[in-house]
Amino acid sequence: MxxxxxxxxxxxxxxxxxxxxxxxxxxxxxxxxxxxxxxxxxxxxxxxxxxxxxxxxxxxxxxxxxxxxxxxxxxxxxxxxxxxxxxxxxRSREVTAPHSWHRMLMVDTIMAADRWADASGQSPLAFSTYMQRQGRTSPTSLKLGDKTAEADGIFRLTDTAGHQRVYVVEVYCSNYSEGRSTFSVTQLEHYILAGGQAFDDQLGLPENGKAARILVVCDTSELRDRLLRTLPKRDGMPPLDRGTWQRLHFKAADELENFGEGWHRIGGPQLNLPA
Known part of the structure; x- marks a missing residue:
């Protein structure tokens, strides 16, 4: 051999x-x-x-x-x-250190989701990421009204009750930018402002299906807490009683080991993902 x-x-x-x-x-x-x-x-x-x-x-x-x-x-x-x-x-091209740091955390997130799906008895995780972009075509592109967003990742699986679950994943890193996010959070604004139905439609979910969720993974707990605190205060954001806020869940990199549990929310208690 x-x-x-x-x-x-x-x-x-x-x-x-x-x-x-x-x-x-x-x-x-x-x-x-x-x-x-x-x-x-x-x-x-x-x-x-x-x-x-x-x-x-x-x-x-x-x-x-x-x-x-x-x-x-x-x-x-x-x-x-x-x-x-x-x-x-x-997509095998050399990248800058901040982009490589982001790429590594994206892969860590997929690996953690794989372990969670397997341990909880759900279907194997299917995913697409920005790393699979070919030319101008991205498998994670979402048309949201007059805006187009390219998600870092889209995870799909079937839970143990037979429900299709879709998670849009965004990774934010601060290791190279003095504690602030290296990448713009404008993407999250697009998701929040689009409204739930438009978001689910773009992801191909049935009308009576389970709502898609947005998983935000940060490289540090400090950045996680900063986003939880400042995102609702950004210009143009809707009030916290808008249902879209309930779709957003946050974790720091050191919390990924327990992928299905303990996701932080804006204005609400931590919750577990359905399994």
């Missing part, structure tokens, strides 16, 4: 096929293997041009970001031939 088709190498490529971009620590979390073996197999896959990576230098204040790996077109084709299932393309 060649090193690129060994069990560990195949687990690495399957995980890259699903999550698109992964660090070594994320691959270890996904049980590809122990860190030493993962490093060895990644080196083999790099030599064979099955994967590529972006390396980061030391930053002035936030330290060194981990290297990020992704499948090349050759690797995607190899995986597709081996698995017999289509492997979607990867």
């Amino acid at each position: 060649t090193s690129i088709s060994s069990p560990v190498a195949m687990r690495i490529m399957r995980n890259l096929g699903r999550y698109k971009f992964l660090s070594i620590s994320q691959l270890v979390q996904l049980r590809a293997s122990d860190e030493k073996t993962v490093r060895t197999r990644l080196a083999d896959l790099l030599t064979a041009k099955m994967i590529d990576r972006q390396e980061f230098r030391l930053g002035p204040s936030v330290g060194r970001l981990p290297n990020i790996h992704w499948l090349t077109s050759k690797g995607a084709g190899f995986l597709q031939d081996m698995e017999g299932e289509p492997v979607s393309g990867t």
Whole structure:
């Protein structure tokens, strides 16, 4: 058996096929293997041009970001031939440190949602993200009135009662911007102002279906609390008794381990996601 088709190498490529971009620590979390073996197999896959990576230098204040790996077109084709299932393309371009930090947290969020769906007996998580954009086409684009939003992610699954559940995911990071969000929260304003029915219609939910929810994941609890406090005060926001506010749920990165529980809300107690 060649090193690129060994069990560990195949687990690495399957995980890259699903999550698109992964660090070594994320691959270890996904049980590809122990860190030493993962490093060895990644080196083999790099030599064979099955994967590529972006390396980061030391930053002035936030330290060194981990290297990020992704499948090349050759690797995607190899995986597709081996698995017999289509492997979607990867938006494999080098990004700035703030964007890589955001990308890593997006992947951490998907991984946590996967674990939650599996542990709670729901259907396997289906998701699309901005990382799957091909050219000008994004699988997470939403037309909301005269505005167009591109969600960071859209999660779909069926709960244990048979209800289709849809979650729009937005990730916000502050590690490179002195505690403030690196990315604009205008996107959240579009969701709030669009109204619930227009939002659900864009997501393809049936008229009598369960309302879509918006999951906001922040890299720190400080940023989470800042958004909870300041978002309702932004110009043009509706009063808190507008039902759309109840769709918004917030978590910090260190709360993702308990993905289904303890989501913070604006003007209300924490709640758990339906399972």
